[in-house]
Amino acid sequence: MTAIPRNHWYVAAYSREIGGELFARTICGEPVLFWRTRDGSVTAMPDRCVHRRFPLSQPPSRLVDDQVICGYHGFTYGADGKCVSVPGQTRIPRTARLTPYPVVEQDSFVWIFIGDPANADPARVPRASCLDSPGYTTVAGMEPLRARYSLLVDNLLDLSHETYLHGGYIGTPEVASTPITTEVDEDAGIVYVSRHMDDAECPPFYAKSTGLQGRITRWQDIEYTPPCLYKLHSRIAPAGCVPRPDGSDPDAFHVEVVYAITPETEHTTHDFWAVARDFALDDEEVSAFLAESNRTVVLQDVEALDVLERVIATEPPGYQELSINIDTGGLAARRLLQRMVTS
Structure with a gap:
């Protein structure tokens, strides 16, 4: 059996692995970008820019004031996944956003839900x-x-x-x-x-x-x-x-x-x-x-x-x-x- 159950919680990292720098890990076939915001919470989103799919974890991409700046063309995203800046224009396309993954930090683990966010019940994260x-x-x-x-x-x-x-x-x-x-x-x-x-x-x-x-x-x-x-x-x-x-x-x-x-x-x-x-x-x-x-x-x-x-x-x-x-x-x-x- 190789198929992966997707609508379930998985451990993405130890809490100690994720700090104030960009951190990437592939979970269930999905490249995911993580970082810990200034208020201490963990954010997770797809590790690819909506513009030309450049991995946001790849240098020279960088994190500045809780915003990740794509190292290819400068698309900039907030911790909620919304694009706040694009190069060469003031209007930001409506679709210029990344959909964050639900995360739960518990028992020294960072858990992530890769499937349908509507099914991401934090109460179903198993305990250790x-x-x-x-x-x-x-x-x-x-x-x-x-x-x-x-x-x-x-x-x-x-x-x-x-x-x-x-x-x-x-x-x-x-x-x-x-x-x-x-x-x-x-x-x-x-x-x-x-x-x-x-x-x-x-x-x-x-x-x-x-x-x-x-x-x-x-x-x-x-x-x-x-x-x-x-x-x-x-x-x-x-x-x-x-x-x-x-x-x-x-x-x-x-x-x-x-x-x-x-x-x-x-x-x-x-x-x-x-x-x-x-x-x-x-x-x-x-x-x-x-x-x-x-x-x-x-x-x-x-x-x-x-x-x-x-x-x-x-x-x-x-x-x-x-x-x-x-x-x-x-x-x-x-x-x-x-x-x-x-x-």
Whole structure:
């Protein structure tokens, strides 16, 4: 599946990426120009001048007093997209305007709505509140993926690959050998996949960050809100500890792994990732270790999925893949995504 659901919110950037300079990123095939206005709000509009389509993010285009001046012919636009000046005449054509995209800044992300603005309900932006919570410390990044977004969804909904692709970092034998449970909230459009390991090896990712040694209890509870937001609620405790259903485990360490899966084009993806923890909040060494380790894991996924994208491009028509029990979460996500594309 390569079609992109358009009438939905996607993460365009981290809040920290957008300041008082012109910033460009392609979202769902649309080149978008961003900047933060003097009042602190983020504006987003098509990254092309209405005159001759010159990218407004391209030098010598520039931003002056919350107005962007096209570096080709000088068409000038305000933060609302209206053209306020054109070269050689005082009358501004009625159609000389850019239509801004709806944006919401929330949980350290800048979200954008690429589809019909009439459907851009801010209340439908999914939450990742741990990323902006004083009870957590977060490390984060973004890696470009030269593969379709649905391959990353498949990857994240089936964590059994940790055993093989991420051995030495987060993978242990128990991840692949432990069965999963899958539930779908059809009304909310959320896929839940859980894997609870009562007696597992502690991988270096957690041993070095938490100090735990020996066998552990390890819970992986996935919550995927299509099309964009993936959350892995990870709980780690010494073997024998039984995590509480509400997550308030006094003997456990909690790690929230968040991915924002944003299509750049039909065959490329922005892979936003973040790791939030509720322990060692002020320990810079732990933060540096988790940032480096998780980026390594992400890059392992990127390499594998880039290869898979190239393989798919050479497949003969009608090729049929095989699915098994570990794929129930990914298959449920595919079904919800297909429903979004066709609705």
